[in-house]
Amino acid sequence: GQSLEQPSEVTAVEGAIVQINCTYQTSGFYGLSWYQQHDGGAPTFLSYNALDGLEETGRFSSFLSRSDSYGYLLLQELQMKDSASYFCAVRAITGGGNKLTFGTGTQLKVEL
Amino acid sequence: EAQVTQNPRYLITVTGKKLTVTCSQNMNHEYMSWYRQDPGLGLRQIYYSMNVEVTDKGDVPEGYKVSRKEKRNFPLILESPSPNQTSLYFCASSLTGGDTEAFFGQGTRLTVV
Numbered sequence: 001g002q003s004l005e006q007p008s009e010v011t012a013v014e015g016a017i018v019q020i021n022c023t024y025q026t027s028g029f030y031g032l033s034w035y036q037q038h039d040g041g042a043p044t045f046l047s048y049n050a051l052d053g054l055e056e057t058g059r060f061s062s063f064l065s066r067s068d069s070y071g072y073l074l075l076q077e078l079q080m081k082d083s084a085s086y087f088c089a090v091r092a093i094t095g096g097g098n099k100l101t102f103g104t105g106t107q108l109k110v111e112l
Numbered sequence: 113e114a115q116v117t118q119n120p121r122y123l124i125t126v127t128g129k130k131l132t133v134t135c136s137q138n139m140n141h142e143y144m145s146w147y148r149q150d151p152g153l154g155l156r157q158i159y160y161s162m163n164v165e166v167t168d169k170g171d172v173p174e175g176y177k178v179s180r181k182e183k184r185n186f187p188l189i190l191e192s193p194s195p196n197q198t199s200l201y202f203c204a205s206s207l208t209g210g211d212t213e214a215f216f217g218q219g220t221r222l223t224v225v
Binding site: 041048101 | 202
């Protein structure tokens with residue numbers, strides 16, 4: 001099966017940079033995604049990495065190291081609206097199966 | 113507007129009374145899935161479907177059924193709901209099962225008493 005680990009909570013101040021780490025164990029690894037979820041709302045897609053390296057999308061960047069089974073989400077120039085839960089998710093394709101497994105989420109609190 | 117629509121948004125039901133939560137997408141996506149979200153446990157995949165008439169178990173399938181008779185619809189069926197199925201449920205779809213983003217519905221908050 002798959003397992004993912006990410007910190008449960010992170011606190012940062014407005015304007016700062018924060019990094020949310022994710023380590024995973026899985027067979028049939030295909031890619032690592034990141035999703036944002038505001039309280040009670042639907043998760044929304046942020047980024048996807050299939051290859052090693054950094055992907056940048058505006059204030060958000062995501063990094064993957066397949067050899068280390070590790071990735072992170074980097075949020076720059078934090079804003080109050082970034083306060084939300086962030087989930088990493090692993091896509092694994094094995095024996096005809098195709099699962100997307102989520103971590104337990106990191107709650108980010110942005111303070112003034 | 114591209115969207116995934118779930119119904120109902122809120123449901124309170126009694127133990128053992130069969131219920132269906134509907135999910136529909138208008139993006140012609142092949143891959144659809146159901147998740148439940150519980151505090152501290154993140155999103156756990158219940159079932160997924162890679163195309164019409166192709167479904168498979170996720171990580172927590174016990175007590176649930178699904179069907180995929182049409183590409184756009186993927187209902188979740190609880191034949192005999194129990195209190196431990198009280199949860200927030202999300203349906204999601206993506207173009208394929210590969211590297212494309214998943215679009216989520218707005219969620220169904222189910223309470224089984």
